[in-house]
Amino acid sequence: MKSILRGAVAALALTAAGSVAQAADLKACFVYVGPVGDFGWSYQHDQGRLAVEEHFGDRVETAYLESVPEGPDAERAIERFARDGCGLIFTTSFGYMNPTIKVAKKFPDVKFEHATGYKTADNVATYNSKFHEGRYIIGQIAAKQSKTGVAGYIASFPIPEVVSGINAFMLGAQSINPDFKLKVVWVNTWFDPGKEADAAKALIDQGADIITQHTDSTAPLQVAQERGVHGFGQASDMINFAKDAQYTAIIDDWAPYYIERVQEVLDGKWHSHSAWDGISEGHVVMAPYTNLPDDVVEMAKATEAKIKGGWEPFTGPITKQDGTEAAADGVRLEDGAILGMNWYVKGIDDKLPQ
């Protein structure tokens, strides 16, 4: 017991010394909703953090808290970082929105970046990626490659981002095959490999020969590999898990954004904004196209180029499931309509939970 006490005293001295000798110009801190080992959403954010460390070296120090549940613990985690001297804090889940705003009010000198939300303040910026751009492309690939004309979609939760992903996929598929069918299964989890695998199997058994997912684990792709059908990686390049089954993957690459924003803080040029970038800015990256014939790869690359040229997949004519018009021919949906989407496009064989 005595030695522990002595150790504690020594440690006290150590930390005191440590805080004096702080060399970094900025401490950038990250709050993750899942474990960094989910190989999905939080993993990709952490890859972004590591890129920041690599890029800035000793100038920037980073820290993170993982598996912080949305709810009462989130505010504490964010405030801890604000108190610990973090100059820039990334809160990487939608449910952190109100806690981020609350803490930001208390710490006007600290900059906050909240992912996927819609509330900003002078010191709170929001950022998100146009994942639906990638989904449009994989929808096109699916329609080209499917023999049964049916794809299965494993969805997590009915939030706008997931819904707009389903719609973009369907619009892409319909651009190739107007009669394309899409079956949607909601698994009510971001992450449960067993459940995701079961859902994939159910979809394949119902005739889907293309599986796509908006959940985080590699399980659906592994099932696709086993059953000899095809699919797409989510968040990370999952080719190692499904060498013959993955056509491509929609990769969330947060590194460019994180490096850019850290640089802006270092230069004193940081301003609050609502960033929403996609393939053009390199925030959404398509993994190498594999297991595909050349003409399909070319088509996918052409669509990529078209998007880089400023084209938006949600450009009319778009008809909603109930037959009403969402966008007239040539009219582009407004950003707000995409970010808050809660309706299906025509042709989807599912009822959106209301």
Place this chain on the structure above:
Amino acid sequence: MFEAVLLTVITAATPLLIAAVGELVVERSGVLNLGVEGMMIMGAVVGFAVANQTGSGSLGVVAAIVAGMAMSALFGFLVLILVTNQVASGLALTILGLGLSGMIGEAFIGVPGLRLPELYIPVLSEIPFVGPVFFQQDALVYVSFLLVGAVSYMLFKTRAGLILRAVGDNHVSAHALGYSVVRVRFMATLFGGACAGLAGAYMSLAYTPQWVENMTAGRGWIALALVVFASWLPFRVVAGAYLFGAVTVLTFHAQAQGLGIPSQFLSSLPYLATIAVLVLISANRRLTLVNTPACLGKPFVPDR
């Protein structure tokens, strides 16, 4: 179509079945180990790690069993030797297992796993319908079938089973007859740990061959529920595990059909179904009382 659904149900049910049969033996000896989830996740991570390092799936399975047993030995030491509260010790085991597995597994995230090969049983696998469903599975599915048969035989047809049940039903008399209650219970606990470890290996080497944190996602708890659900009879565990698996899988099929029922309601069906069946079974007192180990969860300290 039906055949395909059954195939899915079997893989979904097998980990539940293996873990539940193990826990059934533990509970028959009068010990309640709520740490199934913790032992299972340790089995999953150790099985994955060893298979990954050695390139051998079978070694992975063996290692998972050993890991499950090691966890259960810790539990056994506490509740049997030091007579600690079984509910609390089981919970502690789960928390410890979830944490430890996460730490061990950090190196294996994003690493593709090894898949246990499927074994086609000659001749039998050729039978239409029955063949593909029951005889073209991976080895652990057959193990789960054998396990149920063996446990049932052991419990009701052998002396060892008789002793085990005697210890679970009335430890005072069993002790008076000269049986070592603690020893029998320790063995049973180890067996339960081995099964939970094996179930974990099934998760990380066959069901979804990969390692990710918390990948058992509560299946240990479902296994515990199945034991009671089965009123401590091995063949009813099979029915329970397959029913639970079937309800889970069918809810996905219902959704894929586009029925438009709120998915949260469908997701809660397996749990509601479990409660409903539990009530139906337990309402029949004669049936449950006969099979319930009377000393379940009660500590035993030999008086000398």
Place this chain on the structure above:
Amino acid sequence: MRIELVKRKEHSGVMALLSPVIAVGSTLIAAALIFTLTGKDPALGLYKFFIEPLTDTWSLQEIVVKATPLVLIACGLAVCYLSNNWNIGAEGQFVFGAICGSFLPILIPDFANGATLPLMLVFGALGGAAWGLIPALLKTRFNTNEILTSLMLVYVAGLLLDYLVRGPWRDPGGYNFPESLIFSDAATLPVIGDGRMSISAPIAVLVVIVLAVVLAKTLKGFEIRVMGESPRAGSFAGFSSKRLTIFAFALAGALAGLAGTMEVSGSLNQLLPTISPGYGFTAIIVAFLGRLNPIGILIAGFVLALSYIGGEAVQASMGVSDKITSVIQGLLLFFVLACDTFILYRLRFVKSRKSAGVPEASHV
């Protein structure tokens, strides 16, 4: 050689005091070992984990915030466990209570006056009690195992909350994101201190005191203890185990529901798809760590909350894996349980006499 437990003639007063100290000491040693094994400075790790959070008013208040729901729920669970009712579904009772406590500010946001908050708390407690009564009634009516039904209902309550927040109770101005309206000030618990502490903390302390008195001094407390230790003796004394089961579950559910409502009203100010980081399960540990004694639970709740705050601290400042928190919690519980054994028993080392194998029993 074999180890044997020998029952002491009476409780060891020395061990009763020493046991928690030894348990905490062993946990510290184990924690130091883990830090060393993961390549971190053990002294610094222990300091950051266990001591630093106690040296700062902000983190002290955060510990109280975290401990409050744990203590409230654990108090109810203690009554259940003392009377042999294995309620492990407090998480569901917490969630369902929070749902019931929140319908007022969400569905009738214009009803904002002095009565709002008390009504919310009452509805929350009633809701939690109702959810707790389901396994209780199934147990008393159909003899259904309460461990499993209460656990299954946790998942159901979670999915119900999910459905509400994504569907009918969704904030119409929230861009279709899964969150409810933000509560009005009249529906928000008053804050005390300069941090996030609300009046839920003193309420929890009050509950602890009342329960301690009830358990120690009243007939009800006597009934709970007797029925737990010896239901047969209890039934001779005229106590009904069925009535007690219903009472215990209703009380535990009410306290969990109250905790849920206060958490939503005091710290979240809205309903979200997840409102609890597993409070209902952690509270089970708190109940046992506190030896099912209200005062003990108060201390245990504080210690466990410290382990969360400390775990975050080492993660944020030293980059230690967050898994270390659950490892340390698991070990602490093990050590406490093991050490408590020695209050009632002492160890005896016996040279192995005959082989301890299962002897042949001729008369089976």
